Amino acid sequence: MHFALDAGHGQSSKTAGVYDPGAMLQGHEEHKLAVGIVDDLEAALVALGHRVYRPTGLFTTRDDKAKAAGVDFYLSIHFNGGPGTGSEAFVNRTSATPQAKAFAADVSARLAKIMGIPDRGLKYADWAVLSANKNDALVEVCFPADVKKYLANKDAVTLAILNALLKANGLPEVASLEGGTDMYWLIIAIFGSEADASGFAKWCAANGIASQTSGAACIAHGNDEKSRAAEAEAERRSGVCPWGRVYTTQDSYKHFSRRAPYVVPEAVVTSDEGRVTELENALEEIDKHAHRIIDIVDGEVS
Numbered sequence: 001m002h003f004a005l006d007a008g009h010g011q012s013s014k015t016a017g018v019y020d021p022g023a024m025l026q027g028h029e030e031h032k033l034a035v036g037i038v039d040d041l042e043a044a045l046v047a048l049g050h051r052v053y054r055p056t057g058l059f060t061t062r063d064d065k066a067k068a069a070g071v072d073f074y075l076s077i078h079f080n081g082g083p084g085t086g087s088e089a090f091v092n093r094t095s096a097t098p099q100a101k102a103f104a105a106d107v108s109a110r111l112a113k114i115m116g117i118p119d120r121g122l123k124y125a126d127w128a129v130l131s132a133n134k135n136d137a138l139v140e141v142c143f144p145a146d147v148k149k150y151l152a153n154k155d156a157v158t159l160a161i162l163n164a165l166l167k168a169n170g171l172p173e174v175a176s177l178e179g180g181t182d183m184y185w186l187i188i189a190i191f192g193s194e195a196d197a198s199g200f201a202k203w204c205a206a207n208g209i210a211s212q213t214s215g216a217a218c219i220a221h222g223n224d225e226k227s228r229a230a231e232a233e234a235e236r237r238s239g240v241c242p243w244g245r246v247y248t249t250q251d252s253y254k255h256f257s258r259r260a261p262y263v264v265p266e267a268v269v270t271s272d273e274g275r276v277t278e279l280e281n282a283l284e285e286i287d288k289h290a291h292r293i294i295d296i297v298d299g300e301v302s
């Protein structure tokens with residue numbers, strides 16, 4: 001999946017280029033605390049095979065940038081200022097999805113439990129930063145009065161946010177921030193139809209496996225009209241060129257010329273133990289749908 005992670009503040013919401021630390025929490029800047037969490041979340045999500053986009057710039061434009069990047073979920077990390085105690089999470093008052101609301105309620109409860117502070121729960125707001133995406137949520141980890149409890153539980157708090165995010169997106173939770181290994185496997189297959197391809201993609205989603213399907217990807221390195229149109233469609237859908245990691249231009253042309261539609265499921269598993277079983281299951285499933293398996297790549301994420 002594709003996640004947007006915003007470390008709150010860092011730049012003035014009014015004037016470009018002016019630094020804004022956000023709230024001060026007993027000598028700790030809100031923005032720097034948020035960056036610490038977002039850095040760890042990004043590393044964990046990438047290790048799990050997901051894509052992460054980090055919008056920057058004027059605060060109010062960040063969720064619009066995330067929307068333009070085509071993310072599935074936009075998460076902004078903040079800490080509260082002023083008096084008070086507890087964790088809370090905000091969603092848009094009018095446009096929030098059930099998924100975003102469930103995430104907000106869940107993450108607030110998890111954080112409160114870990115830090116031993118009140119669960120202020122799901123809150124609603126009209127902020128511009130929570131308006132653009134299908135799923136937008138903003139977490140206020142804690143107040144200045146709670147910051148020592150946060151610092152004592154930093155990794156557990158980050159893991160709780162990660163797991164709430166995974167759960168809200170129908171993905172399996174992980175046991176630690178380093179829970180994913182850097183091993184992966186990648187199946188490249190051609191499907192007979194887009195219906196078959198989306199059938200396999202749905203199976204991947206239900207099993208917590210990252211997949212990517214596209215009409216024809218780099219087939220446009222070939223030299224016919226149909227290929228070029230297919231590549232444009234693939235790029236429109238996926239935003240990336242999935243062949244890039246495995247095939248050279250020549251290879252992709254040789255393998256995929258004059259076969260359409262082409263689909264690339266990219267599957268990433270997260271633990272060595274689960275790895276073999278997941279690969280076996282995926283191969284069994286792909287057999288039901290795929291026209292031909294082109295390659296199975298097994299290796300380490302660089």
Ligand SMILES: [Zn+2]
Binds near residue numbers: 009022023078079
């Ligand atoms: Zn803030």
